[in-house]
Amino acid sequence: MEVSAFADKVLLGRIRKGDQKAWEEFVGHYQSRLFHLAFKRIKDRDLCDDLVQEAFLGFITNLDKVDEERNYESYLYGILQRRIMDRLRKDYRAPGVENRRDSSGNPAQIEVPDPGTGVSTWYRNEERRKIENDALAEALARIIKEYVNSGDYQKLKVMELLWVKGMENLEVSKLLNMDNRAVASIKHRALEDIKTILHEKNLSPSSFPGL
Amino acid sequence: MSIKITNELLDAYIDDHLEPTLTAQLEKLIRENPEIHERLSKIQQERDMGEHSPGATWRRERLSCPNREELSSYLLQALDAERLDYIHFHLNQVKCPTCLANIEDLKGNQLIGPKRETMSEFLRKSVRFLPQPDKR
Numbered sequence: 631m632e633v634s635a636f637a638d639k640v641l642l643g644r645i646r647k648g649d650q651k652a653w654e655e656f657v658g659h660y661q662s663r664l665f666h667l668a669f670k671r672i673k674d675r676d677l678c679d680d681l682v683q684e685a686f687l688g689f690i691t692n693l694d695k696v697d698e699e700r701n702y703e704s705y706l707y708g709i710l711q712r713r714i715m716d717r718l719r720k721d722y723r724a725p726g727v728e729n730r731r732d733s734s735g736n737p738a739q740i741e742v743p744d745p746g747t748g749v750s751t752w753y754r755n756e757e758r759r760k761i762e763n764d765a766l767a768e769a770l771a772r773i774i775k776e777y778v779n780s781g782d783y784q785k786l787k788v789m790e791l792l793w794v795k796g797m798e799n800l801e802v803s804k805l806l807n808m809d810n811r812a813v814a815s816i817k818h819r820a821l822e823d824i825k826t827i828l829h830e831k832n833l834s835p836s837s838f839p840g841l
Numbered sequence: 842m843s844i845k846i847t848n849e850l851l852d853a854y855i856d857d858h859l860e861p862t863l864t865a866q867l868e869k870l871i872r873e874n875p876e877i878h879e880r881l882s883k884i885q886q887e888r889d890m891g892e893h894s895p896g897a898t899w900r901r902e903r904l905s906c907p908n909r910e911e912l913s914s915y916l917l918q919a920l921d922a923e924r925l926d927y928i929h930f931h932l933n934q935v936k937c938p939t940c941l942a943n944i945e946d947l948k949g950n951q952l953i954g955p956k957r958e959t960m961s962e963f964l965r966k967s968v969r970f971l972p973q974p975d976k977r
Binding site: 645646647648649650653654657661662663664665666667669670671675678679682683686687690691693701703704707708711714715718758759762763766767770771774781783786787790791792793794795796797798801805824837838839840841 | 845847848849850851852853854856857858859861884887891892893894895896898899900901902903904905923926927930931934935937938939941942943945946953954955956959960963964967968970971972973974
């Protein structure tokens with residue numbers, strides 16, 4: 631465990647015991663970077679302050695759901711990003727569509743289901759979800775670690791563009807100045823490695839879209 | 842510019858991980874094309890049912906994000922060339938929003954940031970949500 635991750639874990643332990651100083655330290659530690667994350671999408675300082683506070687409130691009122699073995703900075707960012715998306719869908723439009731209006735003259739909305747609020751959320755056993763989620767995260771972390779440890783950053787770049795940015799093979803090959811077949815081969819190998827790891831854990835790849 | 846609408850792209854859109862111009866183009870297409878809207882809804886339903894795509898998991902867990910110390914070293918150019926090149930790619934090509942926010946914070950941009958008095962007020966009010974300290 632890295633030093634910062636260990637310090638975070640200790641801090642979280644103190645917050646869970648109701649330590650106000652620890653909470654102040656935590657807020658002080660993350661408030662600025664959270665603000666910058668919000669400000670990149672919403673150029674309204676007061677609104678960004680509100681969203682950051684909502685993210686902290688979301689965190690503190692769901693302390694029991696925070697897994698201290700995981701990077702809870704990601705959890706905090708996740709809460710804020712959902713708040714930002716909610717706000718953008720309500721009040722803002724991305725550049726190019728911000729002036730669209732509906733028949734009543736109100737800003738046009740896109741009906742994108744709100745992440746995590748569907749009725750079907752309850753269909754799957756929560757524990758099962760966690761096992762699958764952890765297994766996929768571990769499999770991905772393993773292949774990323776292998777790329778980094780072997781200095782094979784080109785493969786990491788390929789997979790990051792394909793999966794994180796959602797680009798197609800041809801686009802990636804052009805961007806990284808590579809043969810399209812080499813991109814396809816890297817993707818194929820990564821998929822096989824992940825499926826192998828999931829099989830080792832007795833999980834079916836069919837539960838994972840995109841595999 | 843024509844966009845190839847992959848499921849991974851729609852997945853990244855749901856996570857707000859695309860650049861604003863691409864987001865705008867995609868939103869227009871979603872609005873105008875029922876087939877794309879249908880695909881987007883299907884991906885969201887899969888997520889609701891607990892099915893996880895590699896991209897969604899990678900983004901959520903920030904699996905390839907440099908840590909804060911590395912980002913500080915990146916600003917000082919105090920890493921080996923390969924790592925510097927990768928972090929440059931992660932920031933400028935992937936445009937990872939959380940790492941970019943961290944970089945802004947590390948640069949110490951004092952002109953833009955949370956208002957001190959607002960956060961003090963928030964802290965004062967939020968302590969009531971803390972678990973009660975163990976009095977034993």
